[in-house]
Amino acid sequence: MLRLAPALAIGVLLAPVVCGVLATLLPAFGYLPALGGDQFTIAHFAALIEYPGIGRSVLLSLATGLLTTAIALAIVVTFVSGWYGTRMFARVQHLISPLLSVPHAAAAFGLALLIAPTGYFFRLISPALTGSSRPLDLFILNDPLGITMMAGLVAKEIPFLLLVTLAALPQTSARRSGQIAQAAGYGRMSGFLFVTWPLVYRQIRLAVFAVIAYATSVVDVAVILGPLTPPPLSVRLTQWMSDPEIAMRFIASAGALLQLLVTVAAILIWAGFEKLAGWLVSRQRNAGHRYPKERWARTLGLAVILLVSAVIFLGLMLLGLWSFAGYWAFPDALPRTMTLTNWMRVLPSLSNPLATTLSTGVVATLIAIVLALGCLEREARTGRTGGSRALLFVYLPLIVPQVSFVFGLQLFFLGLGLDATWGALVLVHLVFVLPYVFLSLSDPWRAWDWRFASVAHGLGASPDRTFWKVRLPMLLKPALVASAVGFAVSVGQYLPTLLIGGGRWPTITTEAVALASGGNRRIIGVYAFVQMLLPFIGFAIATIVPAFLFRNRNDMKATS
Amino acid sequence: MTGLALQNVVVRLNGRDLLSLSENIAPGEILTVMGPSGSGKSSLLAYVGGFLDSNFQATGQILLNGEDLTNQPAHERHTGILFQDPLLFPHMSVGENLLFAIPASVKGPDRHQQAEQALGQAGLEEFFDRDPATLSGGQKARVALMRVLVSQPRALLLDEPFSKLDAGRRDQIRRFVFDEAKRQNLPILLVTHDEADAIAAGGKIIDLDQ
Numbered sequence: 206m207l208r209l210a211p212a213l214a215i216g217v218l219l220a221p222v223v224c225g226v227l228a229t230l231l232p233a234f235g236y237l238p239a240l241g242g243d244q245f246t247i248a249h250f251a252a253l254i255e256y257p258g259i260g261r262s263v264l265l266s267l268a269t270g271l272l273t274t275a276i277a278l279a280i281v282v283t284f285v286s287g288w289y290g291t292r293m294f295a296r297v298q299h300l301i302s303p304l305l306s307v308p309h310a311a312a313a314f315g316l317a318l319l320i321a322p323t324g325y326f327f328r329l330i331s332p333a334l335t336g337s338s339r340p341l342d343l344f345i346l347n348d349p350l351g352i353t354m355m356a357g358l359v360a361k362e363i364p365f366l367l368l369v370t371l372a373a374l375p376q377t378s379a380r381r382s383g384q385i386a387q388a389a390g391y392g393r394m395s396g397f398l399f400v401t402w403p404l405v406y407r408q409i410r411l412a413v414f415a416v417i418a419y420a421t422s423v424v425d426v427a428v429i430l431g432p433l434t435p436p437p438l439s440v441r442l443t444q445w446m447s448d449p450e451i452a453m454r455f456i457a458s459a460g461a462l463l464q465l466l467v468t469v470a471a472i473l474i475w476a477g478f479e480k481l482a483g484w485l486v487s488r489q490r491n492a493g494h495r496y497p498k499e500r501w502a503r504t505l506g507l508a509v510i511l512l513v514s515a516v517i518f519l520g521l522m523l524l525g526l527w528s529f530a531g532y533w534a535f536p537d538a539l540p541r542t543m544t545l546t547n548w549m550r551v552l553p554s555l556s557n558p559l560a561t562t563l564s565t566g567v568v569a570t571l572i573a574i575v576l577a578l579g580c581l582e583r584e585a586r587t588g589r590t591g592g593s594r595a596l597l598f599v600y601l602p603l604i605v606p607q608v609s610f611v612f613g614l615q616l617f618f619l620g621l622g623l624d625a626t627w628g629a630l631v632l633v634h635l636v637f638v639l640p641y642v643f644l645s646l647s648d649p650w651r652a653w654d655w656r657f658a659s660v661a662h663g664l665g666a667s668p669d670r671t672f673w674k675v676r677l678p679m680l681l682k683p684a685l686v687a688s689a690v691g692f693a694v695s696v697g698q699y700l701p702t703l704l705i706g707g708g709r710w711p712t713i714t715t716e717a718v719a720l721a722s723g724g725n726r727r728i729i730g731v732y733a734f735v736q737m738l739l740p741f742i743g744f745a746i747a748t749i750v751p752a753f754l755f756r757n758r759n760d761m762k763a764t765s
Numbered sequence: 766m767t768g769l770a771l772q773n774v775v776v777r778l779n780g781r782d783l784l785s786l787s788e789n790i791a792p793g794e795i796l797t798v799m800g801p802s803g804s805g806k807s808s809l810l811a812y813v814g815g816f817l818d819s820n821f822q823a824t825g826q827i828l829l830n831g832e833d834l835t836n837q838p839a840h841e842r843h844t845g846i847l848f849q850d851p852l853l854f855p856h857m858s859v860g861e862n863l864l865f866a867i868p869a870s871v872k873g874p875d876r877h878q879q880a881e882q883a884l885g886q887a888g889l890e891e892f893f894d895r896d897p898a899t900l901s902g903g904q905k906a907r908v909a910l911m912r913v914l915v916s917q918p919r920a921l922l923l924d925e926p927f928s929k930l931d932a933g934r935r936d937q938i939r940r941f942v943f944d945e946a947k948r949q950n951l952p953i954l955l956v957t958h959d960e961a962d963a964i965a966a967g968g969k970i971i972d973l974d975q
Contacts, residue, residue: 224936369947509916588819659816662839664866664916674865678856759898760855 210579211591214639217576221636225610226465228617232458239620240451249459258435263467264353266438270421273355274413275478277362278511281505285370286397287499290380291615293507298371300514305364306690306740309699310718313429314733315520318527318726320353321346323535325523331536331726338536347433354431357422360513368411372648373408377401378651394503395496398486410433411596414472415603421468422547422606425699425714429721438464439608439700446612446704457612466610472604521737527730547727554611555735562712562739565627565702566695569634573642574688580643582672585658589621599640607637607700625707633701634694642691649683679761681754683698685747693740704715766892768792769813769920769952774825776812784809784973787825790920790952795943795966798956800973806956812843812919813954814846815839829952830920835967847926847942851909853897859908860882860893866916883911886945903934910942915971921946923955927962939965 229236235246281585286292304312319325324338332338346353379401386396386433406413422439431437432439442464529534531542583587584590591598616634618624655677661671677684717732767855775785780809783805790796800806810815813827827834834842851863863880867929871879884892884924887907897905906926913921927935946953955966963970 424888593884617940655816656850657852657854659811659814659839659846660848660852661865661923662816663814663842663844663918664912665840665843666865667840668838675854681856755856757858757896758856759896 207579207586208582210576210583211595211611214301214576214580214643215598217521217632217635218601221607221614221633222602222610224617225612225614226605227441227613228620229458229461229613232613232616233462234454235455237455237458240454242455249455250463252464253456253459256441258324259441261437262435262441263463265432265435266421266464266467267471268533269355269423269427269437270359270417271353271474273358273420274417274475275629276355277366277416278413280359280363280506280509281366281370281504282398282402283394284510285367285374286394286402287444287506289374289397290383294405297507297510297514298367299550301364301367301510304361304517305368306693306744307361307517308424308693308714308736309357309361309423309697310697310739311362311431311524311733311737312520313426315517315522315524315718316357316360316730317346317429317520318523318730319516319520321348323361323723325538327517327540328536340535344432349432349434351432351437352436354427357426358420360424360517363419363510363513366412366416367411369409369434370405373405375574376408377404379405384453390495390497391719392495392497392499393493394499400488403483403486404441404586411604414475415600418477418604418606421471421610422464424608425718427595428718436459437465438637439606440594441613442608443700444616446608449710451544452664454616458616461612464606468604495664496646522728523736524733527726530727530730540660545570547731551728555716555731558711558713558716559735561627561630561706561710562696562714564628565634565712566692566739567709569631569638569695570642570688570691571636572631573639573691574646576685576686577643577646578684582676583618585650585655586668599643603634603640611701611704613708618705625705625712630702630706630710633705636700637698638691638694639703641694642687643706645690646687650680655682682747682761683752685750686744689740689743689747692743696736696739710724730748757762768794769812769825769954770828772826772828774827774931775823776808776817777822778805778808778820783821785825786969786971788969790954790968792950792952795946795953796954796965796972797966797968797969797970799958799960799963799970800956802959804973806973807859807924810846810924810954813920814922815842816842823884828948837842843871843917843919844922845869845916846919846922846924847909847913848924849901849929849952850938851899851905853908853912854903855897856892857897858898859889859895859900862897862908862912863915866912868917879915884908885916887911887941902930903938905933906930906938907941908947914945918951921953922950923953923957925957925962928957928959935961936965 207223217498232242233249235242235244235249270739284297286600288297317324322343326339327335341550383396387393388398391399395425397652424439425441427437427440431440433441435441438460442460443459444456445453528547529543529545530540531544531546533540569706611633615624618629657675658671659681661675666674699712699714699718702710702712713736717736718727720729720732751761768789770789771787773785773787776783790794798806798809802931808821808823814832815837818821829842829844830957849915853859854865857865860880862956863883864876867876867879881893884890889904889907897908927939930938939962955962957963
């Protein structure tokens with residue numbers, strides 16, 4: 206069984222992407238016999254570029270991908286270079302880590318409730334600063350340049366980039382090289398940038414590409430915060446893919462291919478800038494510039510990251526507040542009354558999506574953790590790691606845009622007669638859950654002291670007994686945390702749920718995003734609050750269970 | 766033919782011979798292999814125990830009481846090992862660490878009794894339910910030894926097991942380990958860089974430095 210784990214995992218990661226892209230490619234060029242397309246043509250591409258504003262949609266997607274990644278990465282680098290190894294750093298890290306598990310849609314709704322013209326920010330400063338007790342006529346949400354959408358994406362990508370950076374740092378001798386650089390007269394930040402950062406970046410490069418791919422093709426955040434006329438390419442594709450008009454499937458497939466090209470272009474442009482940045486940094490380094498005056502830059506780095514965390518936290522609290530709000534007029538800072546009515550009204554329609562969310566998330570996570578454990582245990586027993594090629598497989602579903610292969614996958618399932626089944630939904634969630642589970646589990650798993658296994662074998666314990674009685678219990682907490690990460694990823698899935706579920710398997714996330722255009726803040730508050738709560742419960746379980754089981758085992762607290 | 770026999774054992778790293786030796790260790794005897802770090806002495810131990818890292822290559826036969834261990838998996842060799850660190854399983858109590866090691870052929874209340882008896886031998890009565898993390902360094906070392914002994918090993922491999930103990934307690938623990946292992950008539954392979962270990966062991970010494 207264990208022998209099969211790596212092959213199964215690669216199958217789960219590779220097959221849906223390959224089948225999905227192929228099943229997009231054929232109809233994009235007109236071939237889909239089931240819908241009457243039986244000859245190859247480029248007519249659908251011609252039709253695609255005739256759509257009004259398609260060029261603007263493409264540009265918007267491209268710019269969103271590059272700008273949000275650049276800004277989020279810049280914020281993370283500024284903060285890490287200025288504060289790594291300090292007590293403040295540890296504090297901020299604890300503050301930000303939980304934000305990783307917040308679904309994108311919930312964070313976006315929270316941001317909307319905070320900065321909309323009738324949002325919390327303007328309530329606080331009205332009428333004192335705005336001079337008006339009526340909402341200002343500002344185009345903040347869904348602004349045509351996508352600035353609010355980009356801000357939301359930046360805020361959500363910071364925790365991810367920070368955590369992958371932190372995971373990469375132990376593999377560099379950051380602290381010692383920092384001391385050497387500072388002894389040579391470099392500032393803390395310049396020393397880090399010149400010496401440590403190039404080593405870190407090499408390790409997190411695939412994660413950065415995943416962020417670019419995500420931001421060029423995001424749907425849920427774009428629906429909630431992004432421009433409407435025209436929306437980014439991915440949002441238009443999603444509309445076409447759900448269009449009852451069958452001819453639209455061909456246009457949507459052509460568009461999915463276009464999206465793939467946009468994402469690839471964004472990554473290539475980024476790779477060009479990598480070269481440029483590398484050249485600039487090495488030029489500065491070789492010139493011996495020390496940049497010892499860095500206080501303002503350090504302060505700014507800290508201030509920005511604290512501001513971003515504060516905005517997300519405040520947004521999430523507003524979701525909770527709105528879900529219990531009774532009468533709440535502008536510009537009151539707080540609702541006049543609090544009520545359970547919103548919840549009572551929503552609960553009956555909430556239970557079905559909630560059950561789908563839970564069952565899909567739990568089953569996909571269970572399969573993912575079993576596969577990840579199987580791969581890692583197989584690796585430990587054979588001494589063979591997959592190396593960088595395996596890492597590429599892990600990142601593949603995160604780098605190929607969802608919208609470019611999930612639609613094809615839907616057509617593929619349709620051909621197999623498996624469309625809109627719960628099994629298909631679990632499978633497509635698994636494609637995205639498995640990479641995160643694997644990435645989050647592999648570091649602690651590999652860091653485990655192998656001598657414990659040698660001792661156990663010397664005592665006569667078979668590899669299986671050693672796994673179940675020694676290794677897994679000792680690594681229970683990382684395994685549960687990885688599961689919680691996987692569950693959070695599943696809860697947050699919007700597009701795959703929408704397309705593969707075919708509308709028959711609504712989840713909390715698809716329902717919440719569908720509410721965006723309606724603008725009922727109380728109902729949105731309930732859905733987005735539940736959406737945020739589910740991952741949180743997962744992480745609470747991952748913390749409480751090991752703490753309870755090993756409450757009398759001091760070394761288990763230190764190691765996990 | 767009793768005891769542990771190493772026949773033409775050669776350990777290599779990247780095609781370079783680190784060490785080669787042929788030795789017989791009779792039951793109750795200690796063979797000490799001394800050498801600085803990087804001399805391959807720990808790899809020798811790993812080869813005998815069956816957990817050599819795949820970066821190393823090794824050849825030669827290992828016979829235990831006449832039985833060829835060379836291609837057996839680690840858990841079927843019954844070669845108990847002690848490392849520098851006691852490596853008590855941190856999620857189990859002291860007693861559970863011993864129960865883990867006692868062979869499954871020992872059943873029922875005998876298991877518990879054997880564990881308690883082993884703790885008594887180590888001067889650790891009443892320690893069964895203790896969290897290993899709360900033990901002193903010397904106590905942990907004694908539990909680690911008892912854990913190996915209750916597993917009914919056929920040979921004992923010691924990888925600098927005393928180097929992390931403080932000087933005052935080292936002699937005492939060393940005496941305890943050697944005495945208990947000899948009492949069970951086990952062949953012992955000790956690798957160390959500490960000459961005092963080699964002298965206290967009182968057996969044949971192979972110095973890889975020379």
